[in-house]
Amino acid sequence: MxxxxxxxxxxxxxxxxxxSRPTLSKYFDDPGSVKASTRxxxxxxxxxxxxxxxxxxxxxxxxxxxxxxxxxxxMSDPFYAEVVGRIELRLRDDGYxxxxxxxxxxxxxxxxxxxxxxxxxxxxxxxAPLGHDSERGTFDxxxxxxxxxxxxxxxxxxxxxxxxxxxxxxxxxVEYLCRSGEPPLFFDIPHVxxxxxxxxxxxxxxxxxxxxxxxxxACPARYCWDFERAGYxxxxxxxxxxxxxxxxxxxxxxxxxxxxxxxxxAAGRKVGRRRDSDLRIAGHDDHPLSRYTCPxxxxxxxxxxxxxxxxxxxxxxxxxxxxxxxxxxxxxxxLDATLVMRxxx
Amino acid sequence: MxxxxxxxxxxxxxxxxxxSRPTLSKYFDDPGSVKASTRxxxxxxxxxxxxxxxxxxxxxxxxxxxxxxxxxxxMSDPFYAEVVGRIELRLRDDGYxxxxxxxxxxxxxxxxxxxxxxxxxxxxxxxAPLGHDSERGTFDxxxxxxxxxxxxxxxxxxxxxxxxxxxxxxxxxVEYLCRSGEPPLFFDIPHVxxxxxxxxxxxxxxxxxxxxxxxxxACPARYCWDFERAGYxxxxxxxxxxxxxxxxxxxxxxxxxxxxxxxxxAAGRKVGRRRDSDLRIAGHDDHPLSRYTCPxxxxxxxxxxxxxxxxxxxxxxxxxxxxxxxxxxxxxxxLDATLVMRxxx
Numbered sequence: 001m002x003x004x005x006x007x008x009x010x011x012x013x014x015x016x017x018x019x020s021r022p023t024l025s026k027y028f029d030d031p032g033s034v035k036a037s038t039r040x041x042x043x044x045x046x047x048x049x050x051x052x053x054x055x056x057x058x059x060x061x062x063x064x065x066x067x068x069x070x071x072x073x074x075m076s077d078p079f080y081a082e083v084v085g086r087i088e089l090r091l092r093d094d095g096y097x098x099x100x101x102x103x104x105x106x107x108x109x110x111x112x113x114x115x116x117x118x119x120x121x122x123x124x125x126x127x128a129p130l131g132h133d134s135e136r137g138t139f140d141x142x143x144x145x146x147x148x149x150x151x152x153x154x155x156x157x158x159x160x161x162x163x164x165x166x167x168x169x170x171x172x173x174v175e176y177l178c179r180s181g182e183p184p185l186f187f188d189i190p191h192v193x194x195x196x197x198x199x200x201x202x203x204x205x206x207x208x209x210x211x212x213x214x215x216x217x218a219c220p221a222r223y224c225w226d227f228e229r230a231g232y233x234x235x236x237x238x239x240x241x242x243x244x245x246x247x248x249x250x251x252x253x254x255x256x257x258x259x260x261x262x263x264x265x266a267a268g269r270k271v272g273r274r275r276d277s278d279l280r281i282a283g284h285d286d287h288p289l290s291r292y293t294c295p296x297x298x299x300x301x302x303x304x305x306x307x308x309x310x311x312x313x314x315x316x317x318x319x320x321x322x323x324x325x326x327x328x329x330x331x332x333x334x335l336d337a338t339l340v341m342r343x344x345x
Numbered sequence: 346m347x348x349x350x351x352x353x354x355x356x357x358x359x360x361x362x363x364x365s366r367p368t369l370s371k372y373f374d375d376p377g378s379v380k381a382s383t384r385x386x387x388x389x390x391x392x393x394x395x396x397x398x399x400x401x402x403x404x405x406x407x408x409x410x411x412x413x414x415x416x417x418x419x420m421s422d423p424f425y426a427e428v429v430g431r432i433e434l435r436l437r438d439d440g441y442x443x444x445x446x447x448x449x450x451x452x453x454x455x456x457x458x459x460x461x462x463x464x465x466x467x468x469x470x471x472x473a474p475l476g477h478d479s480e481r482g483t484f485d486x487x488x489x490x491x492x493x494x495x496x497x498x499x500x501x502x503x504x505x506x507x508x509x510x511x512x513x514x515x516x517x518x519v520e521y522l523c524r525s526g527e528p529p530l531f532f533d534i535p536h537v538x539x540x541x542x543x544x545x546x547x548x549x550x551x552x553x554x555x556x557x558x559x560x561x562x563a564c565p566a567r568y569c570w571d572f573e574r575a576g577y578x579x580x581x582x583x584x585x586x587x588x589x590x591x592x593x594x595x596x597x598x599x600x601x602x603x604x605x606x607x608x609x610x611a612a613g614r615k616v617g618r619r620r621d622s623d624l625r626i627a628g629h630d631d632h633p634l635s636r637y638t639c640p641x642x643x644x645x646x647x648x649x650x651x652x653x654x655x656x657x658x659x660x661x662x663x664x665x666x667x668x669x670x671x672x673x674x675x676x677x678x679x680l681d682a683t684l685v686m687r688x689x690x
Contacts, residue, residue, distance in 0.1 A: 075445075076426040076633065085421060085449060092454070097461055100445045104430060109437070116442055228637050258637045265639035288421065292573050292603045294610035294639040 017045040068096045068315070069117035069125035071110065073192075074225065075102045077255070078288050079302070080128060083151065086308030087126055094316065096123075105192075105225045107135045114142045124315045128152040131193025133224075147318035147328070151311045153193035154332075160318065161332040162311045166195060169300040169337035170202035173282060174210060176339055177248055180273065181280060183212040184250035187234060187260060188219050189227055199252050199284065215245055231259025239267045248280040248345065254290045254299055257283030261293055261344065271295060272343050280345035284337075295343035303335040310335075362390040413441045413660070414462035414470035416455065418537075419570060420447045422600070423633050424647070425473060428496065431653030432471055439661065441468070450537075450570045452480045459487045469660045473497040476538025478569075492663035492673070496656045498538035499677075505663065506677040507656045511540060514645040514682035515547035518627060519555060521684055522593055525618065526625060528557040529595035532579060532605060533564045534572055544597050544629065560590055576604025584612040593625040593690065599635045599644055602628030606638055606689065616640060617688050625690035629682075640688035648680040655680075 014024040019038055027034045027042050034042070068091050072080040080102075088098040099122060103110040110130050117125055124147040129139065131153045139155050142148055147160075154161040177184040186203045189196050200216065207214040217238070219230050231251060238244040251257035261281050264271050269278040272295045283290060286301030310333045321328040359369040364383055372379045372387050379387070413436050417425040425447075433443040444467060448455040455475050462470055469492040474484065476498045484500050487493055492505075499506040522529045531548045534541050545561065552559040562583070564575050576596060583589040596602035606626050609616050614623040617640045628635060631646035655678045666673040 074430075075420045076423055076430055078421055078423070081421040081426060085419075085447065088447065089449060092457070098446075100447075101443075102430065102433065102445075104434060112437070228634065232637065258634060262637040262639055262641065266641075289573065289603060289634060292577065292607040294607055296607065296611075 013045070013049065016049065017042050065121050065123050066096050067099050067120060067122045069113075069120070069122040069127075070098050070100045071103060071113045071117070071125065071127045071129075072100075073103055073105045073110075073128060073130050075100075077225070079285055079304070080152075082288065083128075083304050083308050086305060087312055090308060090312045094312070103130060105130060105133070107133050107138070111135050111138045114138055118142060118145060122146065124148065124319050126151060126311050126315055127155075129155050129193070132191060147315055147322055149311050149315040149318070151307055153195055158330050159332075160314050160328070160330070162307050162314065163332070163334055164195065164302050164307075165334040165336050166198035167202045167205070169284060169302075170199055171206040171209065172337070172339050173250060173284070173298075173300050174203060174206035176341070177250060177280070177282060177345060178210045178212065180345075182246060182248045183207060183210065184248040184280075184282065185215045185217055185244075185246045187217050187231060187249055187251040187256055189230065189252040189256055190219055190224050192224060196252060203250065227253060227255035228259035228262075231256035232263045233259075235260040235263035236267065239263065239269065247278065249282070251281065251283045254283035254285045254287035254297060257281055257297055257299070257344075258287075258289070258293060261297070265294070273298070273345050274343075282345040286340055290340075291342065293344065298342045298345040299340050300337040301340045302337050306333075306335050358390070358394065361394065362387050410466050410468050411441050412444050412465060412467045414458075414465070414467040414472075415443050415445045416448060416458045416462070416470065416472045416474075417445075418448055418450045418455075418473060418475050420445075422570070424630055424649070425497070427633065428473075428649050428653050431650060432657055435653060435657045439657070448475060450475060450478070452478050452483070456480050456483045459483055463487060463490060467491065469493065469664050471496060471656050471660055472500075474500050474538070477536060492660055492667055494656050494660040494663065496652055498540055503675050504677075505659050505673070505675065507652050507659065508677070508679055509540065509647050509652075510679040510681050511543035512547045512550075514629060514647075515544055516551040516554065517682070517684050518595060518629070518643075518645050519548060519551035521686070522595060522625070522627060522690060523555045523557065525690075527591060527593045528552060528555065529593040529625075529627065530560045530562055530589075530591045532562050532576060532594055532596040532601055534575065534597040534601055535564055535569050537569060541597060548595065572598060572600035573604035573607075576601035577608045578604075580605040580608035581612065584608065584614065592623065594627070596626065596628045599628035599630045599632035599642060602626050602642055602644070602689075603632075603634070603638060606642070610639070618643070618690055619688075627690040631685055635685075636687065638689065643687045643690040644685050645682040646685050647682050651678075651680050 010024060011021055014021040023034055031039055070084055070087060072084055075081050091098045101113040103113050125142060127148055127150050149160045151162045188200050191197055204214040249260060251260055261271055264279050271277060271279050271281050273280055283297050283299040286299050290297035290299050318328045355369060356366055359366040368379055376384055415429055415432060417429055420426050436443045446458040448458050452475060470487060472493055472495050494505045496507045533545055536542055549559040594605060596605055606616055609624050616622060616624050616626050618625055628642050628644040631644050635642035635644050663673045
């Protein structure tokens with residue numbers, strides 16, 4: 001067996017490739033930035049050796065690293081999983097390495113995630129903060145040290161932010177439900193971040209615009225992020241008591257609607273928009289499974305592609321500003337959602 | 346406004362805290378390892394300063410880093426999201442920092458993830474490999490360099506591995522379905538890793554043990570990881586043609602069962618285990634949403650808690666072995682699954 005060539009330092013390895021050290025460095029930053037023939041030469045040498053550039057050492061010597069931190073409350077929620085997946089792919093395409101930390105909806109892990117990103121000297125961060133549960137000041141050091149863009153939920157006014165236009169999305173679906181049948185009740189979710197009160201208030205305004213009295217079913221807050229369960233128990237209890245004050249239910253998100261539909265099914269109620277149905281149920285988000293519920297769920301599709309794309313673009317622009325010593329403008333991007341009409345309402 | 350104290354090096358900062366540099370280092374490794382009063386003193390000083398230990402520099406000087414890499418095909422799949430969440434929490438509890446990379450079911454990103462972990466000098470890795478789609482040799486350098494434990498799916502024989510006992514799980518559910526009604530057909534999924542052929546073969550053996558002829562419905566492979574869609578289209582086509590050769594369907598995983606149930610519902614078929622139902626459908630995995638389908642899905646619950654816990658324990662033991670210069674034994678842990686009887690079958 002031939003022993004692989006061993007190289008301790010980047011200088012060693014550059015010599016072995018027959019390229020200069022800056023060229024090799026350029027290659028490691030972005031393989032597409034060097035000539036094709038040079039790239040091929042480096043990759044042949046890499047394949048024949050055990051050389052691994054030490055990113056830790058490299059990060060120490062750089063003006064900024066190629067690592068970008070991503071912090072989200074949960075990766076078990078398919079909404080975050082989908083946006084994060086797109087953010088990661090986009091960052092990789094732009095030559096950055098994403099480092100993802102899920103905070104498991106815990107304020108202490110969120111604070112630790114911020115410390116970890118600072119310690120890892122990431123060049124920037126894309127953050128979906130926990131929101132109301134975040135410890136005060138958790139993000140202060142991060143936003144002082146590096147460019148940070150929030151998505152889905154924001155830390156406070158003035159932060160760069162990419163989010164859903166809850167005013168637009170609730171008014172579109174309320175208008176649709178009123179037009180196609182009885183005005184909807186609203187199943188509220190625990191107010192974990194700014195989206196929940198925004199959706200609630202937008203539901204109320206939209207009902208008023210349509211000339212109907214809003215009817216809000218408050219949610220007992222104890223199941224915090226366990227939305228399916230909250231929806232299930234809410235619907236189950238109201239059907240059992242006969243206290244559901246209507247036959248059309250708009251849920252604050254799809255996960256809550258999944259629970260509500262399952263409870264209605266268990267109680268023998270038929271969900272759907274046809275004449276022989278007992279209940280109409282709609283959600284918000286267009287969760288990946290909402291097309292596979294029985295019946296498929298009518299919902300508002302958040303623009304996850306634009307949410308990921310704009311977050312990354314905004315972050316990279318701010319990193320450029322920081323490099324050039326320019327002040328970045330305060331900006332936020334609010335994305336319209338799209339009505340997805342399926343059979344549930 | 347008071348200016349925060351500024352400390353450039355760990356020595357500076359240790360002096361400011363009034364503790365020795367090794368004690369400070371110990372604190373950063375594991376805050377619980379120093380005396381409570383010392384910890385308080387350091388944390389007060391930290392709060393009053395802008396000091397951040399540079400993990401990159403620290404990692405350079407250490408025998409090994411406190412970072413552990415995690416590679417999975419997808420975080421949009423709730424099974425991986427759940428196991429990874431538990432692995433992360435467990436690693437954090439043990440004083441390690443998880444670095445998660447999802448490969449988006451792409452062999453090139455999987456190979457890149459391995460290069461990134463090597464470059465980040467992680468101390469060990471927990472990996473759910475893509476499986477059949479992995480590039481040949483992707484993991485060779487990683488397994489040569491650091492301890493690696495596979496979960497869910499393995500790279501090859503001899504690798505430390507924690508996985509589901511597909512033989513046990515398929516035989517339990519086949520036996521249950523045969524006992525409670527008509528023997529099941531099997532909706533196969535695309536063979537993305539070793540679990541798929543194992544479940545298929547275990548279904549066939551289990552049917553033979555029960556004295557029935559296996560009936561396998563092969564899956565057109567084009568939708569690779571889009572299991573809901575594969576299940577939906579399979580069921581829709583067979584119901585439309587009237588070619589479904591039975592009324593009990595066992596799907597190779599829950600996500601496929603979600604799709605099959607949605608197609609049955611759309612075709613007006615009633616799914617469930619009661620006498621007035623047309624079809625029984627069962628799955629495998631106990632996906633978090635399987636209790637919220639209409640009707641709730643009968644399935645085999647993988648032991649995700651043990652899968653996460655044993656993977657981390659095995660990895661940490663192997664890291665200790667490596668530190669002590671001991672050879673680690675080849676080992677694999679195969680976990681039994683539990684039948685979860687719900688209303689779908």
